[in-house]
Amino acid sequence: MMALQTKLKDRSLLGLKELSRNEIESILDRAAYWEGQEQKLVPVLEGKFAANMFFENSTRTRFSFEMAQKRLGAQVLNFAAAASSVEKGESIYDTVRTLESMGIDAGVIRLKPAGVLQQLAETVSVPLVNAGDGNNEHPTQGLLDLYTMRKAFGELRGLNVAIIGDVLHSRVARSNLWALQKFGANVRFCAPPNMQAPELAEHAAYVSMEEALRSDVVMMLRVQLERHAEGMLKSAEHYREQYGLTAERASRLNRNTVIMHPAPVNRNVEIDSEVVEGPQSLIFPQMSNGVPIRMAVMERAMKL
Numbered sequence: 001m002m003a004l005q006t007k008l009k010d011r012s013l014l015g016l017k018e019l020s021r022n023e024i025e026s027i028l029d030r031a032a033y034w035e036g037q038e039q040k041l042v043p044v045l046e047g048k049f050a051a052n053m054f055f056e057n058s059t060r061t062r063f064s065f066e067m068a069q070k071r072l073g074a075q076v077l078n079f080a081a082a083a084s085s086v087e088k089g090e091s092i093y094d095t096v097r098t099l100e101s102m103g104i105d106a107g108v109i110r111l112k113p114a115g116v117l118q119q120l121a122e123t124v125s126v127p128l129v130n131a132g133d134g135n136n137e138h139p140t141q142g143l144l145d146l147y148t149m150r151k152a153f154g155e156l157r158g159l160n161v162a163i164i165g166d167v168l169h170s171r172v173a174r175s176n177l178w179a180l181q182k183f184g185a186n187v188r189f190c191a192p193p194n195m196q197a198p199e200l201a202e203h204a205a206y207v208s209m210e211e212a213l214r215s216d217v218v219m220m221l222r223v224q225l226e227r228h229a230e231g232m233l234k235s236a237e238h239y240r241e242q243y244g245l246t247a248e249r250a251s252r253l254n255r256n257t258v259i260m261h262p263a264p265v266n267r268n269v270e271i272d273s274e275v276v277e278g279p280q281s282l283i284f285p286q287m288s289n290g291v292p293i294r295m296a297v298m299e300r301a302m303k304l
């Protein structure tokens, strides 16, 4: 029984910091396999139940997990905090334990606070997949970002990746940092002083906007207004002038440089609208790549 429990825990995906390079690589390779499948439905998870538990809003992550689960033939339960007993005061722990006791085989979970997921994973007996926890990690976003870069450049070693914007509040920046460094990519940050994460400075240097724009990958981050203390952002126009990927700045990029953004995008704040769909942008391909990545992650979590 104990061995089975340990095996189930190994199928959880809580973050990329703790995942080995080999494990990350095998997920990316499996995603490539799924992307190459012509049939939309390959029911390897038939008879399994997955619960998507979102305690914070989502469009891309929630729908691409559901798409991935359904393409693999799993039964899907969707839970949104706003329409649940959380509104009556039920805790995250009791909610997850409730779904676990009904017999789900895996849970995908998005949480507002950082640090809660680890505790939950230690308590429940089903694999949990992190769909974003506070500003800690967003591992499937990091995986789809690596997958997108690997497709664009062939390999990650030596790739210069600039992550620009609201690093302080970004779980995407953290998951990318931890994973990219395992593959020998050079990660640098660029952020206004009040949006820098001081604890990350020992892992990646903060550089100027001009320096950041000389990278192979320019990854723009959303300004996370909902997480800001009052007065953090002087104005959207001021931010765009200082740190936005404007059409003028984009026109000066090396022609092999690719532009990424996890989305949702604040158009004309951190990135100009015309740049989002410009020829160097991989923003929509990132969203497409989220499906095979999440197929690989759900298969790893649920297939016995």
Ligand code: CP
Residues within 6 Å of the ligand: 057, 058, 059, 060, 061, 062, 132, 138, 141, 262, 263, 264
């Ligand atoms: N990139 C991302 O996590 O988007 P959602 O918040 O819409 O899931």
